Amino acid sequence: MPGRTVRATAALALALSVALPATASAAPHCASITEATNPDWMAALPDGSSLAQLSIPGTHQSLSLHGGDLTQTQENHGDSAETLTAQLRAGIRAIDIRVRRYDDLFTLHHGPFYQNANFADVLREADEFLAEHPGEVVLMRLKAECTGEIGSCADHNSSLDVGQILDRYRREDPHGGVLYDPAGGAVPTLGEVRGKVVLAVLQNAHGGLLPGRGLGQFTADTWDEYVQDRYEVPTVFDIDDKWFAVRDHLARTAAGDPSRMFVNFSSGSSPVAHPNTVACGAPGIRGVNDYALEHLTGQAPSRTGVVLMDFPGAALVNAIIAANPDRRAAR
Numbered sequence: 001m002p003g004r005t006v007r008a009t010a011a012l013a014l015a016l017s018v019a020l021p022a023t024a025s026a027a028p029h030c031a032s033i034t035e036a037t038n039p040d041w042m043a044a045l046p047d048g049s050s051l052a053q054l055s056i057p058g059t060h061q062s063l064s065l066h067g068g069d070l071t072q073t074q075e076n077h078g079d080s081a082e083t084l085t086a087q088l089r090a091g092i093r094a095i096d097i098r099v100r101r102y103d104d105l106f107t108l109h110h111g112p113f114y115q116n117a118n119f120a121d122v123l124r125e126a127d128e129f130l131a132e133h134p135g136e137v138v139l140m141r142l143k144a145e146c147t148g149e150i151g152s153c154a155d156h157n158s159s160l161d162v163g164q165i166l167d168r169y170r171r172e173d174p175h176g177g178v179l180y181d182p183a184g185g186a187v188p189t190l191g192e193v194r195g196k197v198v199l200a201v202l203q204n205a206h207g208g209l210l211p212g213r214g215l216g217q218f219t220a221d222t223w224d225e226y227v228q229d230r231y232e233v234p235t236v237f238d239i240d241d242k243w244f245a246v247r248d249h250l251a252r253t254a255a256g257d258p259s260r261m262f263v264n265f266s267s268g269s270s271p272v273a274h275p276n277t278v279a280c281g282a283p284g285i286r287g288v289n290d291y292a293l294e295h296l297t298g299q300a301p302s303r304t305g306v307v308l309m310d311f312p313g314a315a316l317v318n319a320i321i322a323a324n325p326d327r328r329a330a331r
Contacts, residue, residue: 027280027281027290027313028293028313028314028315029280029287029289029290029292029293029313029315029316030279030280030281030287030289030290030311030312030313031313031314031315032075032313032314033075033086033087033090033092033312033313033314033317034075034077034086034089034090034314035090035313035314036090036091036314036315036317036318037089037090037091038089038090038091038317038318038321039088039089039091039129039132039133039136040133040135040136041091041136041321041324042054042093042135042136042137042190042194043133043135043136044135044326045190045324045326046190046191047189047190047191047194048189048190048191049189049190050187050188050189050190050258050259051137051139051187051188051189051190051193051198051261052187052258052259052260052261052262052305053258053303054303054324055301055303055304055305055307055320055321055323055324056093056094056139056304056305056306056307056320057091057092057093057094057307057309057312057316057317057320057321058092058093058094058095058096058139058306058307058308058309059073059074059087059092059094059095059096059308059309059310059312060073060096060265060266060267060308060309060310061073061074061096061098061110061267061275061310062074062083062084062087062092062095062096062097063081063083063084063097063108063115063117063122064098064110064113064115065079065083065115065116066110066113066114066115066116067110067111067112067113067115069274069275069276070269070271070274070275071110071111071113071275072275072276073110073267073275073310073311074087074310074311075311079115079116079117080116080117080118080121081117081121081122081124081125082125084121084122084125084126085125085128085129088125088126088129088136088138089129090314090317091317091318091321092312092317093136093137093138093139094138094139094140094141094200094306094307094308095122095138095139095140095141096140096141096143096308097119097122097140097141097142097143098110098143098144098145099119099142099143099144099145099162100114100144100145100146100153100155100156101144101146101155101156101158101160101162101165102155102156102157102158103156103157103158104157104158104159104160104165104168105118105119105120105165105168106118106119106120106165106166106169107119108121108122109145109146109153110145111145111151111152111153112151112152112153119169120169120173120175123169123173123175123176123178123179123197124175126138126175126178126197127175127177127178127197130178130195130196130197131195134194134195135194135195136194136195137190137193137194137195137196137197137198138196138197138198139197139198139200139306140197140198140199140200141200141201141203141308142162142166142199142201142202142203143201143202143203143204143205143207144162144203144204144205145205146205147205147206152205162202162204162210163202163210163213166179166181166199166202166213178195178196178197179196179197179199180193180196180197180198180199181199181213181214182198182199182214182215182216183212183213184211184212184213184214184215184216185215185216186215186216186217186259187215187217187259187260187261199213199214200214200215200218200261200263200306201213201214201215201218202214208220209223215261217260217261226260226261226262226263227262227263227264227265228245228246228248228249228263228264228265229263229265230242230245230265230268231265231267231268231269232268232269232270233268233269233270233273233278234270234272234273235270235272235273236272236273236277236278236282236285237285238273239268239273239277239278239281239285239286239287239288240286242266242268242278242288243286243288243291243292246264246265246266246288246291246292247291247295249262249264249305250264250295250301250304250305253301253303253304253305254301254302254303254304258303261305261306262303262305262306263305263306263308264304264305264306264307264308265308266279266288266289266292266307266308266309266310267279267288267308267309267310268288275310275311276310276311278310279309279310279311279312280311289309289310289311289312289313289316292307292309292316292319293313293315293316293319296316296319296320296322296323297315297319300323301323302323303323304320304323307320
């Protein structure tokens, strides 16, 4: 089909010719996350509020800073999880951590690229932030990254599985006490877990959920009901389709069971549509973050659920926080 060939060729040429910055652009939807300051936004919410009821801004591949445009998903505010602290101060309360098993410990990876941070760094930075802001809660998706396949990484010298290594951190790391595992139970209330990092899901390298870990509502059978993660964006001309998936899941969340947590990945990529491009756009092409900011500021949804983003700008973080009941009146 000649039309499709021309379209794909144009997409490839545009993706290769547009030199986007390694960090987010200056447009409001992708302006620096450090322009947002929300270190205590959960503290004003009632203890009885379920985490499922809230609108929670988060980051996808939260500490993926190295490896080039194809793998970088966040602004770089320092290695050893210093970037995490910048995100938490801005108001991010959901994080996506990808780990390699290395000598029965966790190092952080995106594919084959080490991200100059270890899981102990994540625990330290989160624990120190929560000690200073004890009214807050951080949700964590923890996923094994290494499949051993081409383009991925391989685990090294580890006899313990992902769950066993996580439990080792909880027992032995000086900051391990910050971790809270619902152990397959219900979504907790804020009052039950303030000052904690709550394990939402624990996944193996191929995405399978480890039973009895994290929130019990997430199973192989219910994953697609509660989670939108259409991550493949073949070309820059398919960014609209990614946004439609995000928009539809926002509507599903607003109308859904308030006792259930909904998770919406706004991220996407491909070899010719890099994470920054999908999130922030390119000349003549809108990014998902731009669509999302316009949607959230125009419609004031009753609940966004957890939104995991690449390169979220300050305005987008603020808009998600503002969707919480105690914030809407101030919009």
